Amino acid sequence: MAEKIDSLQEKLRALEAVFIQKLPSKIAEITQTLQQIVERPDNKDAMVVMHRHLHTMAGSAGTFGFAEIGNQARAFEAILKPHLEGAPWTNEELQAYSQEVNSYFDYALKYDTKPVNGVADSVQEEEKDVGTPQLIYLVDQDEAQNQEITVQLEHFGYEVVRMNHLGTLATAVARRRPHVIVIELSFPEGKVAGAEEIGRIKQIERFRIPTVFVSHSNSFDSRLLAVRSSGDGYFTKPVDVVALTERIEAILQNHEDQGFRVLIIDDDAVTSKFYGAVLRDAGMNVYLLNDPTQILTVMTDFRPEIVLMDVYMPVCSGVELSRIIRQDNSYVDVPIVFLSSESDMSKQLDAVKAGADDFITKPVSPEYLKSSISSRAERYRSLRALIMRDGLTGLYNHTAIKEQLASEISQAGRNGAPLALAMIDLDNFKMINDTYGHPAGDQVLRTLARLLRQRLRRSDIVGRYGGEEFAVIFPDTTASVAARVLDQVRVAFAKIQQHSEGGGHFAVSFSGGVADLEASLDADELFDVADAAMYASKQKGRNCISQA
Known part of the structure; x- marks a missing residue:
């Protein structure tokens, strides 16, 4: 870079840019070496090189914020190691391993490499990627419910893999470790087969995988069994998917590094x-x-x-x-x-x-x-x-989000970087409270807060501005890119089925407005401009995004 990098954020962004730039070639080295092993399963030299590439990837990816790639490289390394030490491949093992490695890294290149804004104008205009989705294994024979849960979780940005048989779970975990397992407590294989399988996996896995049990039973004995199986949650069928998502998010937050x-x-x-x-x-x-x-x-x-x-x-x-x-x-x-x-x-x-x-x-x-x-x-x-923090949603409150914007504008000015602000307002929120009750309204607020956190980048800053109004700060991002990203969140949110206490389902939409530093360099004025754009969306008929 021509300019002197004088802040940690800039240094990290520069290092991340270098990592992202080299990631395709590093993955190509892995897949090309793997092809040599497929062609000659006894090729010890190729396995040594493959092991070194995976080991390096496992260490470097996590360092630059790509923890999922690092964890998966480590899992592939663990599968390879016994064969490196002399265990022969069966044809089925090698073909399955090759398919897993190639599929995962193809997926990682598509979803876990986001453009580093500020490098070039053309890069700033690219769609902003949000990283590899967190992986959920859903293990249950109830295919109809599996489909409903899958659709809802995917709206929240999770990747869901469904399994109908217990026998496939351990193999799947060995090849690709999920962030959370959602599993039926009882299977036809045995009264408490789901709990027993989780116990068996826990014994062979180095790290415990967070687990949520679902069951038709609401008995004390079933819940006690889930607790003794180290269950992190328990839901009775039919499952409230919004509540399940809240539990999954809480579990994942508890497992994150403190990172002071x-x-x-x-x-x-x-x-x-x-x-x-x-x-x-x-x-x-x-x-x-x-x-x-x-x-x-x-x-x-x-x-x-x-x-x-x-x-x-x-x-x-x-x-x-x-x-x-x-x-x-x-x-x-x-x-x-x-x-x-x-x-x-x-x-x-x-x-x-x-x-x-x-x-x-x-x-x-x-x-x-x-x-x-x-x-x-x-x-x-x-x-x-x-x-x-706002007590209901856990987002920045009104005062904090205003302070964050002033700080981000100051930093963007020093770095010569773009910055966008979005204002969001839930549509017809009073009618939701009047029709379904305030608990349902609170659930809608928490759902939108959770979706924003999951669908946006780690560097994006989300706050509850007041009532049913939210604000999002997009560092290193122009208004046009922020508007496109926010529109994707809008579409996903409108598809989520909310639950009322009476058992009914309903959907909610939101309207948004986006402005950037081209409109104003003053924090209060930028809020006003974005707010005006949001009200323009309301006047257009709601459920849309307008750019100032």
Whole structure:
């Protein structure tokens, strides 16, 4: 790049761009080597090369945010390993393995490589991809219900694989590990065959797969059996698919890495790299800053959940730097921890008075450092969620989404990048509450919130602006691209069958408006422009997207 990359986000985007650019050739190396093995199953050299390619892919894909590709490469590597060690292939095994590998990587290239906006104008205008869908295995003999559940889950962006027989589940799990299994508790093979099969898979699988049981029975004994089989959810038939989706989302969120954002400020590059490596090993996102004069820019771009700094630095002291941070109302609650060899209690007290939350004396064991930082970051995240999140949907609330937009506009201005804002309003929402009741209305709000989170990129920011109105910030995206993406979400949402307490089903639509920085560089004005575009959609007859 011609411009100097001066923020972590830009560096990550640049690295991700390089990974995406090279991904097709890396996959081609895997599939070409696999073809050599298919032609000569005893080709040990080809298997060694294949194993190396898969091992490299397993490590690199997750690093750049493509966890599903990394996990699947690791699964393919595990299947290959016994044959690399001498176990012969049967023709059926090799053909099945070849088909699985080729099918998956064809799928990954189509769905898990999204354009990196900002590289070229032509790239910005491409449709925005949302990554590989999360995989659900649906195991039940009730084909009619399987079809209904599949259609609904696919509207939410999941990939669903249906199975009618228990015998196919273990083989499928070995070849491609799902994110969640939804399974009938009882099968004709035995009274509790579904639970027994999950128990057997759990014994042979290194990682437990989240499982949701469904059953015609609502008895205590059935529910207890599901609990003893490590079930993460239990639904009686006919299954409320919206409620099932809520449970699946909650399960997947609980299994995500914490990924606390930690900013380390120290003029000693070697020491900061050491502590950064310790915290990264614990799954945290770490930004190393050796120049304290860049603190305000980094605080804005990286948005740390905890700051770890030394007391003594050449440009200014840690105490002075903490006071600079505390001068900004946006950062008064961000935890600041001093990490220093200073043992003078009076100087430690001065640091705390300046706004620090803790003082850790060097040397410190890696385990203590990880525990101390993660506990403080967790408390900060929890408190921020109470302050910034809407209680019903879990999205950013009105105040928080406005703050996020102002911050994103500032960053887009520094980077010369596009940014779009969408306003969304549910159609005829008062009538839904009056007809089906407020609990059904709340369910509709949660459903739309969940669909937006699943269908959009991780970098897109979603908030509940108020009532039945939502806002979405699309970084690095023009209004035309954002409008097309939002229209796809609109179509999917309108197909979802909502459930009322009386057992009825109904569908809901929404109207939206999109604007970008071409309309205004002021956050409040941009909200007004996008809101006006949304009302234009209402005037057109609702259930459409308008661009300012």
